Amino acid sequence: MDLLRDLLDKQVVDRRQVKIGKVDGLVAELRHGKPPRIVAVELGSITLARRLGSRPGRWVAWLAARLGGERHAEPHRIAWKKVRNIGVDIEVDVDVRRTAIFDWQDWLRDHIIGRIPGA
Amino acid sequence: MKKLLEISLGIVTSVGGFLEVGSMATAAQAGATFGLRLIWAILLGTICIIFLVEMAGRFAAVSGHTIADGIRERFGFNTFLWPLLATLLVNFMVMSAEIGGVAIAADLATGIGFQWWAIPVAFLAWLFLWKGTFGFIEKGVAVLGLVTLCFVVAAVMLKPDWKQVAAGAVPSLPDHDAESYWFMAVSILGASISPYLFMFYSSGAVEDHWDKTYLGTNRAIAGLGMSFGGTISVSVLIVAALVLGEHGVNQVDDYHQLPLLLIPIFGFWGFVLFVASLAIACFGAALEIALQQAYLVAQGFGWTWGEDRKPREDPGFCSVYTISLLLAAIPIGLGLDPLKLTIFSMAVTAASLPLTVVPFLFLLNDERYVGDHRNGMISNAAVIFVIALGFVLAVVAIPLQIFGGS
Numbered sequence: 001m002d003l004l005r006d007l008l009d010k011q012v013v014d015r016r017q018v019k020i021g022k023v024d025g026l027v028a029e030l031r032h033g034k035p036p037r038i039v040a041v042e043l044g045s046i047t048l049a050r051r052l053g054s055r056p057g058r059w060v061a062w063l064a065a066r067l068g069g070e071r072h073a074e075p076h077r078i079a080w081k082k083v084r085n086i087g088v089d090i091e092v093d094v095d096v097r098r099t100a101i102f103d104w105q106d107w108l109r110d111h112i113i114g115r116i117p118g119a
Numbered sequence: 120m121k122k123l124l125e126i127s128l129g130i131v132t133s134v135g136g137f138l139e140v141g142s143m144a145t146a147a148q149a150g151a152t153f154g155l156r157l158i159w160a161i162l163l164g165t166i167c168i169i170f171l172v173e174m175a176g177r178f179a180a181v182s183g184h185t186i187a188d189g190i191r192e193r194f195g196f197n198t199f200l201w202p203l204l205a206t207l208l209v210n211f212m213v214m215s216a217e218i219g220g221v222a223i224a225a226d227l228a229t230g231i232g233f234q235w236w237a238i239p240v241a242f243l244a245w246l247f248l249w250k251g252t253f254g255f256i257e258k259g260v261a262v263l264g265l266v267t268l269c270f271v272v273a274a275v276m277l278k279p280d281w282k283q284v285a286a287g288a289v290p291s292l293p294d295h296d297a298e299s300y301w302f303m304a305v306s307i308l309g310a311s312i313s314p315y316l317f318m319f320y321s322s323g324a325v326e327d328h329w330d331k332t333y334l335g336t337n338r339a340i341a342g343l344g345m346s347f348g349g350t351i352s353v354s355v356l357i358v359a360a361l362v363l364g365e366h367g368v369n370q371v372d373d374y375h376q377l378p379l380l381l382i383p384i385f386g387f388w389g390f391v392l393f394v395a396s397l398a399i400a401c402f403g404a405a406l407e408i409a410l411q412q413a414y415l416v417a418q419g420f421g422w423t424w425g426e427d428r429k430p431r432e433d434p435g436f437c438s439v440y441t442i443s444l445l446l447a448a449i450p451i452g453l454g455l456d457p458l459k460l461t462i463f464s465m466a467v468t469a470a471s472l473p474l475t476v477v478p479f480l481f482l483l484n485d486e487r488y489v490g491d492h493r494n495g496m497i498s499n500a501a502v503i504f505v506i507a508l509g510f511v512l513a514v515v516a517i518p519l520q521i522f523g524g525s
Contacts, residue, residue: 009192009199011421022191022421043421051196088183105422108434118250119430119437 003038011089012043012078014096021101023090024048027077040077041090043101047075071100122336129340130347132257133172135264137348138355139404140220141213141310141468143397144461146352147380148371149303150359152296155279155287158353160304162288164311165349167508169341170501171476174483174494175317176337179324182488186321187418189488190478202474203419206314207412209471212464213315214408214447218244219457220401223374224394233374234454241448244405248440253326253426256410260403267351267400269392273384274354277361284357305512306462309469311352312505315411318475322414326425334492355380374458405444413439472509476502 003026010023025042046064050057065073076099078092085091096102113119142161149157175186182189191199222236247256293300329337358380363369365383368376377397381389410426416439417424423433430437451457479502483494494502 004195009195011188011192019421019423022196024196048196052200105434108438109431113430113434113437116249116430 006086007038007041007090010086012041013089013091014094015092016095017091018096019089020092020094020096020099021076025051025075038080040079041083041092042075042077044076050075068100068103072103076101126336126339126343128258129336130344131265132261133340133344134347134351135261135267136257136316136403136407137345138264138267138270138351138396138400139310140216140397140401140457140461141306141313141465142352143220143355143400144371144458145303145306145310145465146355147359147363147377148462149307150356150361151363151369151371153293153300153303154360154364155283155357156291156293157300157303157307158284158287158356159290160307161311161349161352161356163290164308165345165352167308167312167501167505168316169345170498171312171317171479171505172320172345173338173341174479174498174502175321176324176329176341177334177492178482178489179321180329180333180337181331181490181492183325183330184488185325185414185418186318186475186478186482187415189482191419193482193485193488194478199419202478203415205471205474206318206415209464209468210315210408210412210415211443211447212460212467213313214405214412214443215450215455216457216461216464217401217405217408218444218448219451219455219460221398221405222451223457224398224401227375227378227390227397228394233457234452237448237451240402240405241444244402244409245441245444247406248409248426248444249430249437251426253323256406256426257323260399260406263399264403266392267396269381269385269396270351270354270358273381273389274357276384277358279357279361301515302466305469305515306465308508308512309465309467309472311349312472313468314471314475315408318415319407319411322411322418326427331492358384372458405447409440409444409447412443413437466512469509470513473506473513476505476509480506 007023008026012020012023014020021043023041024044025047026038027040027042028036029039030036046057046061049060061073078094082092082094083090084093146161149160178189179185184192190202218237218240219233221240222233225231225236225240226233251259324333324337359371362380362383363371363376366379368379371377378390378393381393383389385392413436414424416422417433417436422435424436425433450460480499482488483498483502486493
């Protein structure tokens with residue numbers, strides 16, 4: 001498998017087929033004398049910003065921590081062993097409701113969208 | 120039978136959705152100033168959009184990806200940012216122009232200045248998206264959009280010299296106002312080849328759960344729907360050339376001149392038909408572009424998206440179209456001339472084409488996405504042609520805007 005081609009930037013769906021984001025980054029473990037191994041996929045704005053450069057990465061990490069607290073100071077990580085299926089989408093054995101990934105969408109729903117009639 | 124129904128519905132959708140403020144204003148201006156001589160630009164633009172729409176639909180049907188998904192996945196986030204930002208910006212300008220078009224129609228109908236209509240129009244569009252489903256938006260607005268066929272009726276009733284119409288279909292050099300001629304050609308091409316059209320189409324194909332069995336349907340809809348749509352644009356140009364020319368109007372620089380188009384043919388009802396056509400065509404386009412902004416961002420970042428969901432199920436998606444509509448209403452609310460904005464944004468659209476069309480060359484030739492349904496020689500030639508055209512337009516459009524634009 002070609003990691004960059006077959007994994008990076010693909011759609012991630014959770015256990016219930018909810019679209020939770022893209023594979024924004026991959027976390028590899030360097031092992032002595034053996035090829036590196038993928039241990040997790042990363043999602044979220046901090047990872048994306050790091051791809052643009054170290055400075056945007058720092059800014060967005062600072063901003064995310066300011067807005068979202070400690071829980072959001074680091075990118076969201078999903079362990080590699082949770083990956084169930086790699087097809088058009090990448091399915092992970094995770095329930096997005098139990099992660100911090102959609103905290104901002106929940107906030108938006110609870111504070112703004114949900115308060116507009118007809119939502 | 121079911122397929123036939125789907126094809127007809129698809130054609131109705133593309134015909135009803137084809138005409139919008141850009142194609143209407145550019146065709147009317149070109150007709151008034153250069154008679155029938157710029158018909159070729161509409162034909163060329165229509166052929167290009169047929170190819171791009173067919174490809175966008177084929178890509179979605181075979182790979183299950185929208186074009187935005189495909190660009191992000193194939194080229195990575197850093198590259199994706201460029202077409203993302205360019206399309207968001209172009210869409211913002213075009214959506215603002217569409218809101219302006221509806222506002223002008225309301226102004227013509229009521230006499231209340233167009234700038235006062237910007238916020239109400241944006242609000243009404245938002246309400247449709249907030250409460251409506253994809254099918255409702257796509258088909259409802261499209262069926263109403265068929266009112267724009269009155270231009271075809273008008274063009275036929277004017278009995279144009281069909282030899283001259285045919286002559287206009289062949290590109291020719293201008294005999295006067297060369298800068299203005301080329302600038303109009305560019306604007307017409309930008310109005311016909313709108314990125315939002317093919318990107319929206321691929322999102323629609325995914326929303327409607329297309330698969331490989333839809334490839335024939337897709338080809339028929341792209342080919343026939345866009346051709347009929349192009350026919351309406353050509354009709355606008357013919358009507359403008361014959362009616363405005365006859366009344367001594369050879370420069371359209373004010374929307375208030377436009378209702379004149381249909382009055383000599385239909386009398387008072389011509390005025391009503393024009394106002395209805397303008398309002399419905401622009402309103403439909405504003406809805407589609409607002410939705411396209413939300414699709415683009417949600418697909419680019421992998422959020423949950425879909426117009427058939429309730430807003431509370433995809434708050435991120437809804438926030439994008441809400442904010443987009445609000446922002447797009449601002450320039451018109453501040454009194455920016457919708458006609459100027461329209462013509463300018465069409466030229467910018469044309470210049471932005473390479474960013475959105477270059478990816479087609481890769482995506483539609485990549486077996487991992489489209490398998491055996493890769494582009495043939497002709498489709499690839501068409502893509503390369505649009506890219507080359509876009510590059511030339513990017514180099515030419517901006518200087519022309521400064522020296523030749525009205």
